[in-house]
Amino acid sequence: MRLTINKNKCPVMAAYPMGALTQNNIFSLPVIAQDKCVVCGKYIRFCPKGAFEKHGE
Helix, strand or coil, X not given: CCCCCCCXXXXXXXXXXXXXXXXXXXXXXXXXXXXCCCCCCHHHHHCCCCCCCCXXX
């Protein structure tokens, strides 16, 4: 799966304030810091491109 971002930060950045999601610039893909992620699933619900998936339980 490929995520494309057009001249904007990933919209999910505003949906999850825990600091677990970072993006270096508007052309890079967002990265999840696994040590900060609380696996709440907000990424999945708020991503308009469906780029995030939850694996395991």
